[in-house]
Amino acid sequence: MIVMMSRTNRSSMQRTSRTHVALWVAQALLAATFIFAGIAKLAMSSADLEDAVPLPVLFMRFIALAELFGGLG
Template sequence: MEKKNNKTLNIALWVAQVLLAAMFLMAGIMKATQPIEELSQSMTWVNDFSAGMVRFIGISELLGGIGLLLPALLRIKPIFTPLAALGLFIIMVLAFIYHISNAEYQALGINLILGAIAVFIAWGRYKKAPIQPKA
């Protein structure tokens, strides 16, 4: 029974990793490459930050998305997968705080959901179903 539970958890973690990576890869590419003027039309928070900070957030999200998948897929330094998840969780905590401070309560749901998925991945890949490195 334990083996089946572990397999189910492993599948759930892979699904979560792929979905969260896709979200952050798309968001990161957008923030890292689109002109700031275009971004500010769909993301009003962009106006509160310098262009450099918006690019930094985008690159951080991009690297976090890559970190959710590549180390685990390649089994090279797979400890980076839960660390990437923790990094993305921190980004979501900071986004949550920002949105609360600006009374943008409609944005909190997505921060909570993405943050919870990131914590699930970090917990699962660190404690319950870690990926073993190549021998």
């Protein structure tokens, strides 16, 4: 009985460890997406930004900063 519990606990810990790694990878990819989107919006000229999105440029700059800081923190 003790051997079976030990195997069960080890298997459970491996699954938990894999889940944690998968969540960290997903979090890193999401953070990178936000960072790159923020940088892309900040790097665009005002004219290009106005043509691409029908929102005020200052609002889009705010969104870019929010994406950048969201990805960093």
